[in-house]
Amino acid sequence: MQDADTQDAPRAVTSIWPAVVLLGVAVAAWLTTRGYSPTSARFPGMVAAAMIVLALLDIWSRTSLPGARIVETFGGTSFRRREMMHNPTFLNQLECVGWIALAFALMAGVGILAASPIFCAAFVRLRGKRTLAVAGLVGLLVLGFQVAVFEWALDYELYRGLPFTKGGLKAW
């Protein structure tokens, strides 16, 4: 449908690729269930098969093939009222996902207590472009909360980081 909202939706969102990836997931899940005993395969097999059909319909509705408009009308596949109305660049998205990965890497590497102030301060300073004072304050507040609530009040030892924990990855 060519109304204003749909036209607003970025090409990446309305292209067939998201649906193709999901079709791949569904097919992989269905193939995996073939190896299970009948009782164990019954439900996941049914769901995976249903998902294959739905993903195919999803792909169809995104094309200009005949019938696509009908699928869109009955399946409700329009892109009106999207949750995310802004359209960031790919690099920007990669950067944000990278920040989350960094948060995890820091927690795993140097432990939660050290990671909290480092990550928060770094994010506020580097991505938020705030002054060092603000960044430091945010970092210290988070550290203070973690120490006060978990380490003191609840007497719980937060993760200390891979090099400082016995068992390494196996202890995860």
Add this chain to the structure above:
Amino acid sequence: MGIDALLEAFLSVLNGGSLTYLMVGVMLGLTFGVIPGLGGTTALALLIPVTYTLSPLDAMYLAGGVMGATSFGGSISAILLNTPGTAPNAATTFDGYPLARQGKAGLAIGASATASALGGLIGLFTLLLFIPVAREVVLSFGSSEFFLLTILGLAAIAVSVRGKLLRGLVAACIGLLLAFTGANQFTGDTRFTGGLDYLWDGIPLVPALTGLFAISQMIELALKGGSVADDKGDKSGAEKMKITGVGLGILSVFKHWPVLLRGSIIGTVIGAVPGLGGTVAAFLSYSSTAQTAKDRDTFGTGNIKGVIAPESANNAKDGGSLIPTVAFGIPGSAETALFLAILVLHGMEPGPSILLQNEREIYGLIVALTVSAISASVLGILLSRFLVLITRIDVNIIVPVVVMLSLTGVYVLEGRMADVLLTVIMGIIGYLMIRFDYPRLTLVIAFVLGEIAERSLHQVRLISEGEVIGYMLGRPISVILIVAIFITFLLPAMRKLRLPGRGGGAR
């Protein structure tokens, strides 16, 4: 006996230092509720060793304080940051967050606080009414009713994702596949684990939900920049600066009392069924309110009823989840399971006669829940003036703090770094779902219900010796549920028939 014990429990709270424990519980519950990833279950699990040194009754006050306050705390982050603080607040984001972005966070918080407190009270009142027949209630819910309830929840998904049905169903399929991951309980086979023993017990709920809702939302917010309540497309700048509306929010709950009542009843009933929990209760309450409302087209854009419905259900479920507890000494929710664990730790053996043997503790908990629900809400209303300021803070400060606190919360629940990794992965998946416009809530509802649906259908098949339909039709509650499922499916179609001109177009 009941009223005496209740009065006695009330007086003992007001008299002694017990109030301190209760208030500590409320503060802790609010804090843990607000922070995504941390919730009532985590708070109680962490408190269990601490309560070892307390008297059983003080332990109850502490636990009750936490239980009564978390879900309201969770609604605050749901409204202000579109990030449910606890899983059951997910439905609150639908209308709560649009309100916050319109600068009406005060209205939403006022309504949420009032609906939480009143919903909690109605739930507890219903519990008191039900205590004499609690046994019958629990015994009438068997495998057949469990299965039908999950189908009702799944059916509500299909009709509530208006305008996005196809992608909603795809997301539901993913949720079901995630639910089937792990060792299949009734055969012992492992499925979709890829050889990781981490996945034997299935995909853990709290890390998955924290990733899907909190982490993904933080990625989205970081990309958007600015602050929550500054929508570039919105022109009424002066309107935004108003932080008032809390009073109106409180009033709106009384104005929409049928919504409150319906939410509370749904919450109590779902709460009484072990294993379903607040997420399903809140979602069913939201979807049934949205479906039957005259102004249903405004749901999802900031309708105050969309806040009242899930929040009343959310708190009423605490009362409901005590029904199986007073009937048989079995937990109706993760929180009541931990409450029973505290009793066990104090040398009591909860069983079917729990109400006779542990009357003091049970009524202590009921009183604590009551006081907690009210004081958490009063506290929330008092603080709301400051809380809504969160929506004006630079997201670049909010994002790292929420990410760090919620990842820590996930770690604390079981002490597993693997959970934190899962949260990050689910966060990225959740972000992709936001980006490509696949509804996350349908995934979550399917994920919560999938395993119960499979398990209970397997049981019904064995119990009924293959005659599933005939067996169900012989059970009154099952018949009621089947009718409810049909109505859920047929209602939208019937409406379309009545208004032929409206077909197809969601507005």
Add this chain to the structure above:
Amino acid sequence: MKKGILTGLVALGLSVGGAAWADYPMDDEITFVIPYSPGGGFDTIVRQFAPALGEAMGATVVPENISGAGGARGGQAVHRADPDGYTIGIYNIPGLTVNEVTGRDQGFKLDEVTWIANLAVERYALAVKADSDINSVEDLCAIGTPKFSDTGATSTASVTTRISMAIIGCEIVDVTGYAGSNDSMIAVISGEVDATIKPITSLARYLEGTGSGDLKLILTLTEEEAVPGVASATDIGHPEIAQFTLNRVIGAPPGTPADVVAALEAGFAAASQSESVISWAEGAGVELDFMGAAETTAMMSSLATFYQEYKDLVGTSE
């Protein structure tokens, strides 16, 4: 069986002359691993024993919950720890034994664990609805393929149910998938299934006299009469099914020195005699059954042999 004892002997032999351990326990903390979340049976018994054990040994005992993978993750954590006596754990027995027999890789081998003690034992019984006409196993089997209720197919109770009913020669359907053992007992009360086999202490809360009186026992899986008026395994001519028990077993990392084992063993022996533990056990209906290191090791091997014999039935049903 032989292998297990051998390992035990090797462990003992390795540590002979380890005089350096004579100081154990120093004032360091002893970590007591619980392979389940707070609140369950394992958690409770550990938290009851921990203070008494600490007092007996002059050390601080800190319980730590490491849950996951049906108790295997906690077992792995103990397995990885240094064999210095500062990390011990409670084990899900025979749950882990059953898993091992079915060939599931749990990340460690049970016969490598240094067994310290057995704290308690729970025995099973068969219960039916109190107001039913069924009064014996014969009556139950006569209704034709009676239905039983259980949580998971690999749970000890389900394995017990399937093997013991097969030994008795009664064809049953075991309806698995109940959320907890309480739920599976309530399924009997509501009439959804006909019977269930559960530990006597769990059933007690639903029995006449000790609980609500919704259920009645028709058989105890014991050699002698355990509950007055209820048939035992011997009475029905199948004493071998008395081997099904649920144990609370303590172990330490492989290669723990003998004097450390002896010190821990003595500590647990003293703790299980302590007033606090005994009064708790009485209140909670727990049957304390202390066994030392040698006896526990022997029991672990004989359990492995026992379940190996019924390997085909241990595997999943349906």
